[in-house]
Amino acid sequence: MRSASGSRYTLRTMALGYLALLLVLPCSMIVYYTFKDGLGPVWEALTDPAFVSALRLTLIAVGIAVPANTIFGVMCAMALVRRPPKHGTWLINSMIGLPLALSPVVVGLALILVYGQNGWFGGWLTENGIEIIFSTPGIVLATIFVTLPFVVREVIPVLREVGTDQDEAAWTLGASRAQTFWRITLPAIRWGVAYGVVLTTARALGEYGAVAVVSGRLAGKTETLTLHVDEAYLRLDEVAAYTTSLVLALLAVLTLVAMNVFKPRTHKEVADVDRSPPGHEALR
Amino acid sequence: MPARAGRSRRAGGLVLGLSTAYLTLIVLIPIAAVVASSFEGGLSAFWDEVTSPSAVAALELTFVASLLVVLVNAVTGTLIAWVLVRDDFRGKSVVNAIIDLPFALPTVVAGLTLLAVYGPKSPLGVDVAYSRAAIVVALLFVTLPFVVRAVQPVLLELDREMEEAAASLGSRPVTTFRRIILPNLLPAILSGAALSFGKAVGEFGSVVLISGNIPFDTEVASVHIFKSIEGDNPAGAAAVSVVLLVLSFAVLAVADVLERRSRRHDA
Incomplete structure (x- = not known):
């Protein structure tokens, strides 16, 4: 013994x-x-215009990518589970899985090849004075790309689990399609959606590689928080780099807490342990 | 009723149509652009880019480092899962929760903090910065959750009767693990390992600060692609990207098969 x-x-x-x-x-x-040199430099780093603008840009990217992918995720999951198309499901599934398997740098490259000056839509965009690469829309598109799978991958299994009995009952009793969705379906899948939203937000806040390629890195203009970390480190402003890192790390811890709150509720039958890691589950 | 059902079917079609359009615009068109660009100069141009000495060096380094990381993960991941399931100590739930930290923490922050611990100013006196070992450390950090989270549920549901039977028949713990437990865990370990490999092959943010990105020495494939883009060689960047793309697809397919097998095993 x-x-x-x-x-x-x-x-x-x-x-x-x-x-x-x-x-x-x-x-x-x-x-x-x-906090190595006390609070003064930390405050300076937090009030630096470059930091404030980076925070703003990150929030813009998150603020667009998360709702867009949430709406898409719920719609796509509904379509795939409730009315699966006769052909092409494999193509839809692999497109959903692709952003997780892909190097973020490749995502950035892909966007440049489509929206950049010499890209597929480049000529038309330049003619109309629309700037996507090296500008905010490019950063938003990159963020949407890398965070696309999370909500849809979380909602699909939950939708399968809840089935359609309640929806059919509501439908038989005369509820409209919209009423059925808002009052029956959405409440039933809400924890799955919430968990997906948490994962999407975490990934959107932390995206670096794809954004680094399309941003053009103009400090105070096209720099997100993660790019600000990198840029501050390279100009040897350690406190700014670590302060921004700390802000991002605190957001990561918040994500972990939210994950642990929402995860057990999405799969009630498994109470003891996470069934799989977030990235892992989404990769399936 | 028929009119209502018809309207509902149309609405269902609309939802599917919108979803497909969104996917096409966000994912399919950009990826098609990468593939098209890599073959712009024909097959021979693609081949020249992929077999250029710096591309080969970067791909080789990425492949070997990822393989090494996967092997370490298979062992440490199983060990951590084992301790989290079979052992009991104070603070276990906190340890269980922080396993997901590498997923939540931005990769560039991971790179920066690893540089603080394993760089020139290391408090442990271990300085691996700008070497190949640094790449392995960064990749170990970002791939930590995969094997742990794959093995954990299988271990939790594993029937302990067989182990007890083996022990009562005089089998040593090591033998019981090797002959009884490991075969049951193997599909889960392999599936987690495949996912680790997929992540490691494409990793950029955590590697870029700590590796130093020295061509032919510490430049991984994703950094090679990044430099090609900056150096205005999109066709070269696209060619190496396609290699990574094919590799990640293959790995995903393998992981999917293993995953299904592991689920059948514990059912």
Whole structure:
């Protein structure tokens, strides 16, 4: 018995040690480096116009990408579960999975090839004076692309689970299609939608690679929070880089909390443990 | 009623149509542009770009580093899942929750913090910055959740009677793990490993600060693509992108098959 509990402690120490070195220590360094020189520089970093503008741009991207992909996600899940098309389901499914499998840099490249100066729509856009690449719309499009799968992938299994009995009852009793959706379907899937929205928001806040390619990186203009971290680090303004990182990390922790609140409710039958990680589930 | 049903069918068609249009505009057209651009100069131009020495070096590095990361993950991920399911200690639920942190934390922030711990100013005295080891560390960080979260549910549902039977027949714990538990976990481990590989191959944000991006040494495929775009060589960028695209699709397909097999196993 002694050797059994001995090996138990060995395994525990190894697992926790690995996590401490890889996860906990690095993340606590963000806090340490942010407040290394006291609160003054932190306040300066937070009120720097470049930071404020980066925060604004990130919020704009999140504010457009999250509602757009939520509406799309619910609609697409409804179509795929309730009225699956006879042909082409595999194509729709692989397009939904693609943004997760793709390197974010490739996403940026793809947008440049379509909307850039020499891109497919480039000529028409230039003629009409519309700027997408190196400007806010490009950043928004990149964010929409990388966050597209989360809501739809979360809602599909929940819709399958709730079935159509209640909808049919409402329909038989004379409710309109819209009434059925708002009063029956949406409340039934709301936790799945909420979980998807949390994942979408987290990914949108943190997107870096795709945005880095299409932004053009004009400080104070086309820089998001993640790009601001990078830019501040490269001009050796450590406090600004770490302060912005801390803001993003706090948002990440908030996401974790929200995930742990919503996740158990989407799958009531599995109470004890997350069935799979967010990225993982969405990848299926 | 027939009129109502007809209207409802039309509305259903509209929902599907709008969804497909959105997908086409956001995903399909841009990806088609990448593929088209990579073959703009014909097959030989594509081949030249993909086999250029710097592209080959970047792809090779990415492939080898990802493979290494997957092997480490298979072991550490299973270990962590084991401790989270079979062990009990104070703060376990917190440890369970922070496993998802690499997913929630922006990759560039991950890169910056790893540089703080494993860079020139390392408090541990371990400086791997701008080396290939740094790439492995960054990839280990971002892929941490996959194997853990794949193995955890399977381990949780695993019937313990067989283990107890083995133990009562005098089997040593190591033998029981190797002969009884591991075969049951293997599909889940492989499926998590495949997902880790897919993520590692395309990773950019966490690698770009810590690797130094030295061509022929620490430049991974996604950084190579990034530099090609900046250097105004979109066709070259697109060619390497297509290689990554094919690779990620293959990995996703493998993960899907393994995932299904692992679910059948524990059913």
